[in-house]
Amino acid sequence: MTPAIDPNNPLTSYLPLAIALLLAGVLALLIVNLAALAGPKRPSSIKSAPFEAGSASSGTARQRFAVKFYVVALLFIVFDVEAVFLYPWAVNFRELGWFGYAEMAVFAATVVVGLIYIWKKGALEWEH
Template structure:
């Protein structure tokens, strides 16, 4: 088949790979369920937490500060993701790229100052 006559012909190899990946995933799951060990016991059914006995219920409430710290980590991690490609292309971007990154970094610094003043970085209140 000529790719000029059928525009979908170039996607055939991708479709074959996706189909093979799906079939392989199903085969692996099926083999694991058929060949895997099946001897349930009360000890195997208990919750295991890093070698320690479980303490407390599974539906325990956590303080909001855990989530705030996680969100702050994500925000500043995303900053690092944007900083690397900018540094690689720094010379090609010129002054416009430099000013863009200054605005981006200034926005993050303002956010950092705000959360610092709000006390989000203090662990104990």
């Protein structure tokens, strides 16, 4: 006799998600282990050498980067995340009506003002 799934249990709706996550984990472990078992096993100095875009590496990996590099990276992430908010709004555009349009106009105006501010501050300039 198999136990029946209780439909009144609030965790019942999460069962498909748990099964999908379990299968994804098992598949990931399986792929990594199969690659380790079936992969090539003849290391050489040429294969172990670092490769970067076809040219020999130069310098040290411990060199310091300018702060501008990190500022540009953070700005990219901020504007990328802000662009992600546009997709659900566009999908629900008709249901949101004018209120949703006004909310997105305020959001877009804030983003544009931020972009103008960082542009005027010179945060997007690579060389000074």
